[in-house]
Amino acid sequence: MTTELRDLIAASQAAFKADPEKAKAVFSSKSALQEGLRSEAAMREHTLTVDEPESLGGKDAGPNPVELVLAALGTCQEITYRAYATALGIPLDAVSVELDGEIDLRGFLAVDDTVRPGYQGITGTVTLKSSASEAELQTLRDVVNAHCPVLDILRNPVPVELRLDTGAGSAVAAE
């Protein structure tokens, strides 16, 4: 595994350096609301049930969207730790992440439009098991945090353009 992954990373880096067009990727999702607040999402062949807890009007058939954001960050950190530990030859026996996201529901429910609807902040702990030195692990942490896709997505604005299709023949302009 380790050698294969290291070779894949090195080969990808060389290929993307030689031809930056090869580095361009598109990921996609499709989802549709079902009964109540439950939605079914598909990402390639993978499916996922999303719902709200009963306190927020759902039936709790799955995690809710803001919980998914935390899971995306935690798992992206873990994958990025594994990838860079492998690439840099730093031993890493285990990596796990615990995250909390603070939200003020007055934003979502339009009680106070000065309150943002999304997370006001995310805090958490990344736990590593490794025989590497503290200095190596801090270097690893810095490299991971500079290159973790979901950490970048959260810390920095992502342009989002959503077209509205009402089936009226002409789609409403993107907002």
Next chain:
Amino acid sequence: MTTELRDLIAASQAAFKADPEKAKAVFSSKSALQEGLRSEAAMREHTLTVDEPESLGGKDAGPNPVELVLAALGTCQEITYRAYATALGIPLDAVSVELDGEIDLRGFLAVDDTVRPGYQGITGTVTLKSSASEAELQTLRDVVNAHCPVLDILRNPVPVELRLDTGAGSAVAAE
């Protein structure tokens, strides 16, 4: 369902207006890397397998973290459409979302540090089935996009603070 949800929204709005402390919520996730690049995440009682496709070094046992971000946005839009359509009394028979996220893997793989590791942009279509007028649906769209938590999380920076625990006794300061 519709009446129950409308009543819940109205009751929550009144409760949060009367006592803003009640609007504060914390969502959480825990995750841990398993074999290869596969991670297992838990959000309350809900679990999720996350992995990378083989082209990115995984075994494709689940969606990858950046796909989860798209699914979080799509399902959050859908839930927010249902909530505000219900609250505003706008008929809504169906809502579905298709999203594409563009990424340049030179960012993740440190080939070019001027390239961001996360999405450079997300585009997509929200499809509504409704007997409401175009004007009502555009109003609904504007209200949804002003209050959708994950849309806010993506469009605007979220402060993220990650503590590193190396098991060395003293946790490394947050970064």
